[in-house]
Amino acid sequence: MNFETAFERLIGHEGGYVNHPNDPGGETNWGITLRTARAAGYSGNMRDLERSVAKAIYRTEYWGRAKAEQYDGAIAFQVFDAAVNHGVGQAIRFLQRAVAVADDGAVGPVTLAAVRAATVTDVLSRFNAERLEFYTKLSTWPSFGRGWARRVAGNLKHAAEDS
Numbered sequence: 789m790n791f792e793t794a795f796e797r798l799i800g801h802e803g804g805y806v807n808h809p810n811d812p813g814g815e816t817n818w819g820i821t822l823r824t825a826r827a828a829g830y831s832g833n834m835r836d837l838e839r840s841v842a843k844a845i846y847r848t849e850y851w852g853r854a855k856a857e858q859y860d861g862a863i864a865f866q867v868f869d870a871a872v873n874h875g876v877g878q879a880i881r882f883l884q885r886a887v888a889v890a891d892d893g894a895v896g897p898v899t900l901a902a903v904r905a906a907t908v909t910d911v912l913s914r915f916n917a918e919r920l921e922f923y924t925k926l927s928t929w930p931s932f933g934r935g936w937a938r939r940v941a942g943n944l945k946h947a948a949e950d951s
Contacts (some may be wrong), residue, residue: 789861789862789864789950791847791856791857794864794869795846795847795879797865797869797946798835798846799819799839801939802816802818802872803818803872804818805835805837810931810932811931812928813832813933814816816834816858817834817835817842818837818839818843819842819846819872820837820842820845824845825837825841825845827849829852829925830845837910838924846865848896850876851871854867855922856897858900860903860951861913861950862908862946862950862951863908863912864942864944865950866915866916866946866947867880869881869939870882870919873920873936874922876893876925877894878885878893880894880899881893882919882922883903883911884899884909885914885918886906886910886914886915886918887902887905887914888902888907888912909947909951912944912947912951914948916944919938921931923936923940927946
């Protein structure tokens with residue numbers, strides 16, 4: 789799995805412009821929040837954010853920061869998707885819990901060795917279990933839980949195809 793493939797798959801989850809009043813992320817387009825867009829140097833109206841700009845932000849702020857290229861492709865996509873939805877640090881903590889190492893949110897040699905020592909199937913199963921458990925504890929679960937559960941269900945299907 790490379791970034792191009794992962795991005796095309798991810799964008800199916802993220803869609804276009806949204807400004808849901810119950811979403812703590814606020815105004816988003818292509819899944820990029822206003823805060824993230826501004827931090828990346830975008831100063832325009834969020835409704836006008838171009839897909840290519842969003843893609844560049846995803847490559848740097850999520851794929852790159854999550855070090856996705858260092859994992860098996862199946863794991864790379866799952867970590868990337870979680871980084872976008874939960875933040876990079878939380879996605880790494882899910883991965884670290886999935887491979888039973890200290891969950892400090894930083895990818896280092898211990899995390900990488902543990903990921904490589906585990907089977908891809910085990911990592912993917914445990915990783916998505918961590919995500920579901922996390923979601924159910926959020927105060928926004930009543931508003932967004934069904935969509936999040938569908939997202940993870942889709943990712944489990946991808947995991948079966950990818951591994």
